[in-house]
Amino acid sequence: MPTPDPLDPSTLCARGPERRESSSRPLVPPIEMSVVYCPDDPSHVDAIYEGRSEGFVYARDGHPNAAQLAQKLAKIEGAEAGLICASGMGAIAASLLTLLGQGDHLLLADGVYGKTSTLVARLLPKWGIAHDLFDPTDAATARARCNPSTKAILVESLSNPLLRVADLPGLAEVARGAGVPLIVDNTFSPMICRPIEQGADLVMHSVTKMIGGHSDLTLGALVGGRSRISSMAATASTLGQTGNPFESWLALRGMATLGLRMARASGTAMAIALRLEDHPAVDRVFYPLLPSHPDFSLANRILSAGGGHMLTIDLGNRDHAEAFIRAVSHSIPFAPSLGDVQTTLSHPATTSHRNQDPEAMARQGIHPGLVRLSIGLEDPEDLWREFREGLEAVGTWR
Ligand SMILES: Cc1ncc(COP(=O)(O)O)c(C=O)c1O
Known part of the structure; x- marks a missing residue:
């Protein structure tokens, strides 16, 4: 007979399981559903939030499955860092609400996804953000509508449904000239178009589509420079727009193929x-x-x-x-x-x-x-x- 545990069965049920350390590693990353991570002490929390120690504290701020997916997407796009959001729209909203504020102006490609237009034309004005449309195939139209308040340019690599191709090198030049980031929604062309190589600063994906690949998850992603992505991660966490572990895991599985x-x-x-x-x-x-x-x-x-x-x-x-x-x-x-x-x-x-x-x-x-x-x-x-x-x-x- 094993020695009875001194704790009451209700206590045993309530507590987490004993950690079973394995001397070997799983081939496939586990799904880590925990909402919260347990630091050793408050100094450890400081170290994690200040980037001196790798780790997680609260899943809305980050968790292993999103970090793995973000890293893989950043690599395929040639970016420094990535962020996983609850949907493609969550990613677009996180990027625009980070880069733009009251009195700012956005240049938006004509003919983008309907909800993106709705966000820019109906919601952003409530934050005092204006916009103008340009023809994505003709960078001169973007240059002509750029003004001193312009803070970002947003375009889709291929438009829906006529698959008009954005002049990414031309638009990157306009963005560089104005000192503002060019954001490219690359949802229609993962793997076949690499906007960062064409001069873009940020790439966005509806992971829901080709990257997930099986119509069984809803996620979005942003990749780009580390400091911009980290500001966008703070916005996404504050607005509750970050992606969850199970769908991040499913997307990673989809990415294999x-x-x-x-x-x-x-x-x-x-x-x-x-x-x-x-x-x-x-x-x-x-x-x-x-x-x-x-x-x-x-x-x-x-x-x-x-x-x-x-x-x-x-x-x-x-x-x-x-x-x-x-x-x-x-x-x-x-x-x-x-x-x-x-x-x-x-x-x-x-x-x-x-x-x-x-x-x-x-x-x-x-x-x-x-x-x-x-x-x-x-x-x-x-x-x-x-x-x-x-x-x-x-x-x-x-
Ligand atoms: C080009 C494009 N961008 C963004 C989105 C939004 O993505 P999600 O549905 O994941 O929010 C879509 C959705 O169809 C899309 O087609």
């Missing part, structure tokens, strides 16, 4: 784009590496390893788009997100651009005949057969 997934999806997207371009039911195909794309030459300079997994087709009008979406729905889900292992499609006019200003949509060439495809890992011939069947349904409308 990010390179393979991106290469495969890019290759398939290019092959499908070429075939779609020849199909009589398709008015136009938007894919950055097609010679017919308006930014083809910029894309060749900026995209270093393929054109990415996103591609958009113009079927002329909403009836054609609906017919196609219904006809392929048994195999290609209408799922208003992107970056999954399976191919999904979306209808920008009723989803991502639903409440957008009709004038802005018309200016950007966005209309109800567009269908956006996020290409996955299926066999390209299977996908092509399914697309062709879907396009036959459009043919009957013509």
Whole structure:
């Protein structure tokens, strides 16, 4: 009989388990769900918060799984440091609310993700922050709208849904000239576009998309210089925008195959784009590496390893788009997100651009005949057969 423990069973239940030290390390990082970490004494807390000792105190301020994910993302983007936020929007908000204050001005690329526009146009004015729009493919339009109050420039590497390519080197020059950071939302092009090499200061990702890769987590990330990231981490913690351990762990797991997934999806997207371009039911195909794309030459300079997994087709009008979406729905889900292992499609006019200003949509060439495809890992011939069947349904409308 083992000696009975002197503590009451209720005490034994309440206390944490005994630490079982192992002389070997796990191959896969454990998920560390603890909300709080126990320093040795108050001096140890000082040392952690002052950066003299590695460690964590409170999970909203930082925890091992987010730190591992942030470090990996910083490395793939060539940045010094990274921060994991609760969503892509959390990351954008943390960056803007750190860099901008009352009386400041932001230069925002025309046609960015709807919620980013809403944040800048509807919420930031409450903090006294103004903005102007510029054409991301033409750095001169940003230069023309820069003023002494401008404190940051925000652009997406590839726009949604027409995949317009931002002139990152030109915009970096404008930002340098004005002494302000260029922030690039690289959600549509992880691995194939490296904004920091093009002169950007901060890169943001919706990790929810291609990086997570399996449509089962919601996270965002910012990478850049150590001191800026550390200020943004303080903002994110204060506003409760930091990411949680389980989803950080899932994203790290997804990242193991990010390179393979991106290469495969890019290759398939290019092959499908070429075939779609020849199909009589398709008015136009938007894919950055097609010679017919308006930014083809910029894309060749900026995209270093393929054109990415996103591609958009113009079927002329909403009836054609609906017919196609219904006809392929048994195999290609209408799922208003992107970056999954399976191919999904979306209808920008009723989803991502639903409440957008009709004038802005018309200016950007966005209309109800567009269908956006996020290409996955299926066999390209299977996908092509399914697309062709879907396009036959459009043919009957013509
Ligand atoms: C380009 C882009 N940026 C940011 C976001 C926001 O990301 P999240 O949904 O993770 O907040 C999205 C979401 O679709 C996006 O497409």
